Amino acid sequence: MLKIERQNAILQEVRAFQQVKSSALSNMFEVSEDTIRRDLYELEEYGHLKRVHGGAVVPSYIPSFKKREVQEIETKHLIAKKALPLIEEGQVLIIDGGTSNLQLVNLLPTDISLTVFTNSIPAASKLCEFANIDSVLMGGNILRKGYTTVGHQALDSLADIHADICFVGITSIDDQIGLTEANQPEAIVKRAIINASDKVVTLAISSKIGTKQAFKVGPIDCLDVLITELSPTHSLLEPYQQQGYTVL
Template identity: 40%
Template sequence: MIKAERQQLIITHISKDQKVLLSDLSTLLNVSEDTIRRDIKELSDQGLVKAVRGGAISHSPIPLHFRDREHYDVSHKQIIAEKALRFIKDGQVVLFDSGTSALAVATHLPKDCKITAITNSFPVAAVLEDHATVEVIFIGGRLNKTGFSTSGYDAIRALSAIRADICFLGICSIDIDLGLTGIDYEDSQVKRTMVEHSKKVIALSTLEKIGTAEHYKICSSNAIDTIITDIDPAHPELLPYSQAGIEIV
């Protein structure tokens, strides 16, 4: 089998299973692990996969622009949002990031909810405008035109002065070893600051984001208290997270 065929098979297996192991591919393709390691490095250099210790994982399949993400996987985000409501209590200070899953949670908030909502997301702030008993604090900064959100030094400085009860992160990618990662550098910095200034951090994730990774680190997996997902908490893909002490809902 020539190199191009091997690499295409590696991509196919990662697309199907989200991750591959050097040892498994070596056996499957009847080549050495060093050969597979070189193939994965080439694919990683091309941005097609993410090389990790012992194998490779896929990049997040989620669209980049907010307009595209808003209409992507809507029914699954509704499931996540409904589960998330149980964590919100009157009197809390709640951080919502710029993810569309966090927007879904904000959209499902009862009209009589009495919280202080802090966000860097224009859509989240707009959704909460007609919630008379929700105090909305919008975090200013540099406009991220693809994310309809703010980022940069001013946003980070404002968030650093806050101690929230809960932070809802609509994540891009999560891996038990690599933690939470994002596509955009500045947005990832904002999310990291939200994590650092929240008592409880809740990651909102559909199944396809589990076991994937991007370029910019947000936080380690052990910084997450709860993962709310659209699938059964007993799903095998979630087992490493529950074993690490993370609550799965």
């Protein structure tokens, strides 16, 4: 099979299933994973797909919350454990939507006293189990794919909040482009969450690093702490270390 024929076939798979794995494509076309990675790189350069860790997705594809909740669950648990020491008794927090942030809520000590504002419906439901947490679910239109609230009601709520720390969920992070999202109303709310907080933290699986989406949340310097599953000394995190951000 010629390269152009293989790449056209790869695009058919991506469009049919929304996401593909490099290992499966390697077996399907009987070529090495390195060959598949080069194919995916070329196809991304032309805007036909977006590379992610282990494969590719269609450019606008973001899996549903239910699908994301069970993807790489152990990795998200590890990232949330790294974030937990940042939370101190009596703080005011904003916890944004996202499956990694939900893992953080799951790990909160049962007796901790906090005030938590959230636009995440699953996080708000879990926070109801904590006797000493004063939790507030911000209103607004429901973004079904993310189980979060967006729109002017959420923005109005954030205008009255001054949080010690926020945990903002981000789809894509790049040390030059900054923080970006695929959905504009969601990007606007995340920007307001950042503006309402003294410290900005994001919990991100490493496959999000070096990627970009259509709508800008903010420049990279709006971020104070970046937490991934990688060692802080990993080469992928070096640009963030060099720019002075805390990397955990």
